[in-house]
Amino acid sequence: MPDAWQIDLVDEIKRASEPQEGQTIAVWFSCGAASAVAAKLAVKRWGNLCNVRVVNTPVLEEDPDNRRFLADVQDWLGVQIEQAVNPRFPHNSARAVWEKRRFMSGPRGAPCTLELKKQARQHWENANPCDWHVLGFTADEQRHHARFTLTERPNVLPVLIDAGLTKAACFGVLKNEGIVLPAIYRRGYPNANCIGCVKATSPTYWNHVRRVDPGVFADRAEQSRRIGCRLVEYRGERIFLDELPPDAMGRPLKSYDHECGLFCEEKEMA
Numbered sequence: 001m002p003d004a005w006q007i008d009l010v011d012e013i014k015r016a017s018e019p020q021e022g023q024t025i026a027v028w029f030s031c032g033a034a035s036a037v038a039a040k041l042a043v044k045r046w047g048n049l050c051n052v053r054v055v056n057t058p059v060l061e062e063d064p065d066n067r068r069f070l071a072d073v074q075d076w077l078g079v080q081i082e083q084a085v086n087p088r089f090p091h092n093s094a095r096a097v098w099e100k101r102r103f104m105s106g107p108r109g110a111p112c113t114l115e116l117k118k119q120a121r122q123h124w125e126n127a128n129p130c131d132w133h134v135l136g137f138t139a140d141e142q143r144h145h146a147r148f149t150l151t152e153r154p155n156v157l158p159v160l161i162d163a164g165l166t167k168a169a170c171f172g173v174l175k176n177e178g179i180v181l182p183a184i185y186r187r188g189y190p191n192a193n194c195i196g197c198v199k200a201t202s203p204t205y206w207n208h209v210r211r212v213d214p215g216v217f218a219d220r221a222e223q224s225r226r227i228g229c230r231l232v233e234y235r236g237e238r239i240f241l242d243e244l245p246p247d248a249m250g251r252p253l254k255s256y257d258h259e260c261g262l263f264c265e266e267k268e269m270a
């Protein structure tokens with residue numbers, strides 16, 4: 001966790017460096033509420049000065065309603081939302097990644113993040129050099145943003161933090177604009193990531209998937225058993241999903257209130 005002086009340093013760097021005319025800003029839109037509002041603020045603030053490009057890295061295992069949300073946000077922004085895709089996985093299927101890698105998730109991360117998020121992003125960036133990035137760091141994630149700019153990328157524009165918008169406030173902005181949130185939020189999930197995200201280890205999360213999306217739970221249970229990946233942590237040990245008691249509880253769903261990483265773990269998983 002960064003100290004106060006590190007946050008001050010980040011603020012200083014931020015003040016000293018603002019986007020200049022003609023530069024390119026990539027806004028990474030995850031189909032979540034925060035990055036939708038971040039995109040709107042970026043377009044409003046720099047749309048006339050810079051080349052603001054809004055980019056999404058789709059994953060087949062996300063809720064299909066994420067695509068409807070993307071189309072609604074695209075209309076709201078008035079900017080075409082581009083797709084970044086890893087050519088090695090042109091169908092953007094996390095299942096296909098797990099099958100090919102014979103691995104689903106572990107303490108160092110998940111191969112689906114690496115292939116479908118980070119490498120898709122890198123592929124896009126290689127063809128489209130950009131000067132700045134916008135991610136959905138909210139006002140309640142200021143420390144996370146500070147750590148990120150110090151350890152990963154210094155050129156991330158904190159538009160939601162500057163505007164003082166929390167994640168809850170972003171939901172409010174979309175509601176006021178008449179944009180219906182992705183259906184996955186209404187089904188009780190804390191983010192718009194894939195249904196049955198393999199980075200989750202909590203029994204609470206997996207029993208929520210079992211209750212709300214039983215077909216996905218059965219599919220993850222089958223594939224992870226076959227591949228030999230113990231996805232869930234129960235009573236201090238990793239077990240297979242098909243061993244999880246249906247009433248088991250663990251960390252709250254809110255602890256998965258983060259988006260599938262586009263940048264972090266790059267060094268470990270590459």
Ligand code: SF4
Nearest residue numbers: 112193194197198260
């Ligand atoms: S949301 Fe989870 S399952 Fe989907 S790509 Fe990211 S880490 Fe993998």
